[in-house]
Each structure stands twice: as C-alpha cells, then as structure tokens.
Amino acid sequence: MTDAPRIGVVLSTLGVGAGEWLERARRLEAAGYSSVWAWDHFVSRGDRTTPVLESWTMLSAAAASTGRVTIGPFVANVMNRHPAVLARMSSTLQAVSGGRHVLGLGIGGHPAEHHAYGIDFPEPAARAARLRETIRALRLLWTGGPVTFEGEHVRLTEAYAYAPPEPPPPILVGAGSPAGVRIAAELGDGWAAEAEGFFELEPRYREALAAAGRRREDQRVVLAFGAWRHKTPEWLSQHALVTSPREELARLNELGADEAILTVRTTDDVDTLIAATDRW
Amino acid sequence: MADALPIGVSIRTIRSEPGWWLESARRLEAAGYAGVWAWDHFIGQQDRTVPVVEGWTILSIAAAETSRVTIGPFVVNVMNRHPAVLARMASTLQIASGGRLILGVGIGGHPAEHAAYGIDFPEPRERAARLEEAIQVIKALWTGGPVTRPSPFYPLEDAHAFPVPTPPPPIIVGGEKPAGARLAGRVADGWSAFEDNFEQNLPIYLEALEASGRRREHQRVYVGWEGGDWLGDEDIAESPWCLDPRATWERWRDAGADGAIVLARSTADIDALVSATDRW
Numbered sequence: 001m002t003d004a005p006r007i008g009v010v011l012s013t014l015g016v017g018a019g020e021w022l023e024r025a026r027r028l029e030a031a032g033y034s035s036v037w038a039w040d041h042f043v044s045r046g047d048r049t050t051p052v053l054e055s056w057t058m059l060s061a062a063a064a065s066t067g068r069v070t071i072g073p074f075v076a077n078v079m080n081r082h083p084a085v086l087a088r089m090s091s092t093l094q095a096v097s098g099g100r101h102v103l104g105l106g107i108g109g110h111p112a113e114h115h116a117y118g119i120d121f122p123e124p125a126a127r128a129a130r131l132r133e134t135i136r137a138l139r140l141l142w143t144g145g146p147v148t149f150e151g152e153h154v155r156l157t158e159a160y161a162y163a164p165p166e167p168p169p170p171i172l173v174g175a176g177s178p179a180g181v182r183i184a185a186e187l188g189d190g191w192a193a194e195a196e197g198f199f200e201l202e203p204r205y206r207e208a209l210a211a212a213g214r215r216r217e218d219q220r221v222v223l224a225f226g227a228w229r230h231k232t233p234e235w236l237s238q239h240a241l242v243t244s245p246r247e248e249l250a251r252l253n254e255l256g257a258d259e260a261i262l263t264v265r266t267t268d269d270v271d272t273l274i275a276a277t278d279r280w
Numbered sequence: 281m282a283d284a285l286p287i288g289v290s291i292r293t294i295r296s297e298p299g300w301w302l303e304s305a306r307r308l309e310a311a312g313y314a315g316v317w318a319w320d321h322f323i324g325q326q327d328r329t330v331p332v333v334e335g336w337t338i339l340s341i342a343a344a345e346t347s348r349v350t351i352g353p354f355v356v357n358v359m360n361r362h363p364a365v366l367a368r369m370a371s372t373l374q375i376a377s378g379g380r381l382i383l384g385v386g387i388g389g390h391p392a393e394h395a396a397y398g399i400d401f402p403e404p405r406e407r408a409a410r411l412e413e414a415i416q417v418i419k420a421l422w423t424g425g426p427v428t429r430p431s432p433f434y435p436l437e438d439a440h441a442f443p444v445p446t447p448p449p450p451i452i453v454g455g456e457k458p459a460g461a462r463l464a465g466r467v468a469d470g471w472s473a474f475e476d477n478f479e480q481n482l483p484i485y486l487e488a489l490e491a492s493g494r495r496r497e498h499q500r501v502y503v504g505w506e507g508g509d510w511l512g513d514e515d516i517a518e519s520p521w522c523l524d525p526r527a528t529w530e531r532w533r534d535a536g537a538d539g540a541i542v543l544a545r546s547t548a549d550i551d552a553l554v555s556a557t558d559r560w
C-alpha cells in the first residue's frame with residue numbers, strides 16, 4: 001500500500017459503540033486509509049442524549065488495534081486538559097503507537113458544552129493565548145526538561161518530563177479564522193483545516209508562514225471534509241474523494257492540502273470508503 | 281489455574297516503559313491475576329529524568345490488549361483532570377473494556393510534581409473536599425443527565441453525558457488516613473489502603489459506610505502491598521504474596537479485604553508473580 005493516496009478519516013465519536021468504532025478504524029486501516037482522527041467533544045450539538053465516546057481513550061485503544069495509520073485528535077480542545085497532563089498523555093501515546101501520533105490542537109468552539117460541564121471557556125482571544133502558550137509548553141516538555149516557563153496560562157517550574165517522545169508528535173493547529181491560521185503558521189507543525197473557508201484562508205496561511213520565516217514544505221496541512229454539514233450518506237458516496245480519489249487528491253494537493261480526511265458516521269460510510277479504494 | 285486470583289497488580293509507571301508495561305499486563309492476565317493498575321504520576325520523585333508512563337493512556341491501550349482483567353488507576357489524582365472530563369474518559373473506558381474499569385481516586389501526595397507542572401495543589405482539606413465533590417459529579421454524570429448541580433468547585437448546569445456506562449464503574453477511594461477512610465465510606469463504592477494502614481482504618485471506613493446507610497456487601501475493599509519504599513527496588517519474590525500467596529490472601533481476607541493490589545517493579549517481579557500462581 002506504499003502507493004496509496006494520503007486520504008484519512010475522522011471517525012465520528014457520536015452515536016457509535018466503542019467496539020464498532022475500533023472495528024471501523026481497523027477496517028479502514030486494512031483498506032489503505034492513511035489516518036484515523038477523533039473529535040474532542042462530550043455532548044452532541046443536536047440531541048444531547050446521543051452517545052459520545054471520549055476521544056483520548058478511544059485513540060489510545062486504537063493505537064493497540066491498528067499498526068500503520070497515524071492517530072490523533074481532530075482537534076483536542078486546549079481548554080479540556082491541563083497542558084502538562086496533555087504533554088504526558090501525548091508522549092505516552094506517541095511511544096505506544098510507534099511514532100504514529102499527530103496532535104491536533106485548537107481552541108474549541110462549543111460554549112454550551114463547557115458551560116454545562118463547568119469547564120472554563122473564556123473569549124476566543126484568551127483561548128488563543130492559552131493555545132499559544134500550550135504549544136510552547138508542549139514542545140519544551142517534550143525535550144524532557146527541566147523546563148521553566150512563565151506564561152499567563154501555563155506555568156512550569158523546573159519541570160521534568162521523561163521519556164521525551166521520539167520524534168515529538170507533530171502539532172497541527174486547528175484553525176478556521178485568520179487569527180487561527182497565524183497561530184498555525186507561527187507555532188504549528190501544520191494546520192488542521194476544515195473545508196469551509198479553507199480556500200480563502202490558505203493564502204493567508206502561506207503569507208503568515210513566509211512572514212514567520214518558515215517553509216511550507218516543512219509543514220503538514222490536513223483538510224477535513226464533512227464535519228458539520230452534509231450528513232446524508234449520499235454526501236459521502238458522491239464526494240469527489242470517493243468517486244475519483246486520485247484526481248481529487250491531486251487537485252487538493254495543488255490547492256494546498258497535503259492530506260484529505262473524510263468524516264465517517266456510519267458502517268455504511270465505512271463500506272463506501274472501502275469500496276472507493278478500488279478506484280485508487 | 282482453577283480459579284482467578286483475588287490479587288491484582290499495580291505495574292510501576294515510574295521508571296517504566298510503555299511496551300514493558302503492556303507486556304507485563306498481558307502476562308499477568310494470562311497467569312490469572314485479577315486486575316492491572318496504573319499510578320497517576322508524571323515525574324520520578326528522586327531522579328526526575330526516569331521515564332514515566334501516563335496512566336490513563338496506558339490503561340486505555342491495555343483495555344484493547346487484554347480481555348479479562350480489571351483495569352484501573354491506582355489511584356487517579358483528583359487535581360490532574362477536570363472531573364467532568366474524567367467522567368467521560370471513564371465511561372468510555374468502561375464501555376471499551378467491556379465493563380472492566382475500576383476507578384481508583386485520591387487526593388494525590390506529590391506537591392513537587394504539581395508545583396513543577398503548574399497544576400493546583402491546595403491543602404489536603406481542600407483536596408479532600410474536591411475529591412468528594414468530584415465523586416458526586418462523576419456519579420451524577422454517569423446517570424446520563426441532564427444534571428444541574430451547584431458546587432464550589434465543579435458546577436454542572438443542564439449537563440448531558442451519554443452513553444451511560446452500564447454498569448457504572450465502581451469508584452474506590454484510596455485513603456491511607458482516617459479522613460480518607462471516612463470519605464470512602466460516605467460516598468464511594470469502596471476503599472483501599474496499604475497493609476500498614478488497613479486494619480486501623482477499616483473500622484472508621486465501616487462506621488462511615490453504615491452511617492451513609494449503605495451496605496458492606498455492595499462495596500469493594502482492597503489491601504495494597506508495596507514492600508516498603510514504593511519507588512525503591514524491593515523484589516516481590518521474597519514477599520509473602522509470592523512465597524505463600526494463598527495463606528497471605530486468606531490473612532487479609534479475614535482482616536476484611538475483598539481483594540489485594542500488589543506492586544510489580546520489574547520483569548523479575550512479573551516472573552515471580554507468574555510463578556507464584558503455582559503455589560495458589
């Protein structure tokens with residue numbers, strides 16, 4: 001499968017059992033998909049009684065159930081876990097997965113969930129500041145330390161964090177705004193992008209990279225389709241990445257995405273994606 | 281192995297490596313031990329550059345790599361994760377493991393680790409108050425909700441949390457002192473204490489349990505063995521748990537325990553525990 005296109009999947013954590021979720025990951029890996037991602041949410045925005053799996057626990061289990069795909073949250077909400085704890089969770093996942101972990105990280109966008117759970121959720125600017133500090137703190141902690149870091153949101157004092165992950169997981173910044181892509185460009189190893197708004201933001205991302213003196217070819221841009229809308233099965237079966245995968249991926253590569261990922265909600269979706277590999 | 285041992289094993293996560301940890305878990309499961317447990321620490325206490333495995337991530341992977349043993353943190357520090365997030369991590373792990381999670385919780389006891397990582401670590405009295413609130417929050421969320429519950433630390437408002445773990449994992453309070461034993465008796469599903477603290481605090485736990493109007497037979501009580509310095513190098517092979525496991529267990533069963541949790545520090549310890557089952 002060395003020649004497989006870089007197309008991955010976000011496996012929805014809503015309305016699916018844990019065993020079925022892991023089975024989806026195994027089947028899509030076997031079919032040749034490149035990556036398995038999970039949202040970091042606890043409550044559905046629609047019917048709040050919809051079952052939702054916790055992402056880190058499932059991704060960790062997926063590290064044991066798979067052997068080739070990259071594994072990561074798309075994206076972890078910086079407000080949900082303490083940055084130092086996240087650093088250690090992430091380095092353990094990187095070690096156990098044999099270096100297959102990619103850490104998507106963003107500022108969240110579902111205030112009702114935080115309000116319900118009593119988890120702080122300040123204004124976007126404050127969350128963005130916490131994201132910037134968290135990225136710096138993660139990278140420092142991943143050296144092993146000792147690290148001293150005096151941030152407004154993150155404080156480390158002679159902090160040790162062994163074993164350092166080898167290599168450190170790439171941090172992809174989830175961003176859907178000009179301010180977000182600046183953080184991705186300045187501090188990320190890449191950008192975790194949603195299809196909506198991507199083509200307007202992509203030139204800004206490259207500009208911000210250039211302004212930061214960083215090279216596009218050293219970065220990784222992952223473009224996700226189908227997160228919020230297009231929930232019908234037809235949406236997926238008619239998607240160009242399914243009907244003409246190689247041509248569509250080549251087009252997206254030209255437009256600035258290194259890897260494309262499709263949202264999977266049902267077992268039928270899995271079947272559709274497996275059948276689509278005949279066209280690779 | 282005629283019957284599964286009532287003995288679980290805490291596999292060291294400090295001076296530990298994830299591959300070794302998982303291999304040890306698989307061997308202990310095959311040998312018939314009741315459960316595998318992981319500490320919730322991030323840094324070595326003497327040499328701070330020793331490798332440390334993050335507990336929740338390794339337990340989630342162990343859920344996928346084992347099929348019979350109980351899995352659980354021994355014990356998770358209430359200060360390290362938001363209890364609403366912990367509730368969702370735990371319900372997901374309970375479901376993914378097929379109902380094998382036992383959630384050990386406690387108030388932590390390593391202030392230097394918290395100071396280094398910038399994680400709040402108030403005085404024991406407040407940590408105990410937080411633990412009691414956290415247990416209530418977790419149990420309330422495990423009903424699915426919606427839950428509205430004021431709290432000085434962890435308020436919930438119209439909070440939904442589906443899927444509901446069925447059955448809910450038992451919450452065991454690790455409490456070495458009278459206050460911890462009382463807290464366990466008041467609100468938890470069980471209590472654990474190490475050998476030195478077990479017999480003197482058991483009556484305190486039982487008294488609090490009775491006062492809470494709950495029944496001993498619905499609880500789980502564990503005695504822990506660490507063999508002196510928990511971070512030291514003591515071998516388990518020469519301990520009563522390996523030399524004469526059945527008589528040792530019967531002594532603690534008669535003292536009031538439902539199970540035991542012994543500490544394995546090395547491959548030699550795992551070897552000794554595996555061979556000890558011949559003497560069971």
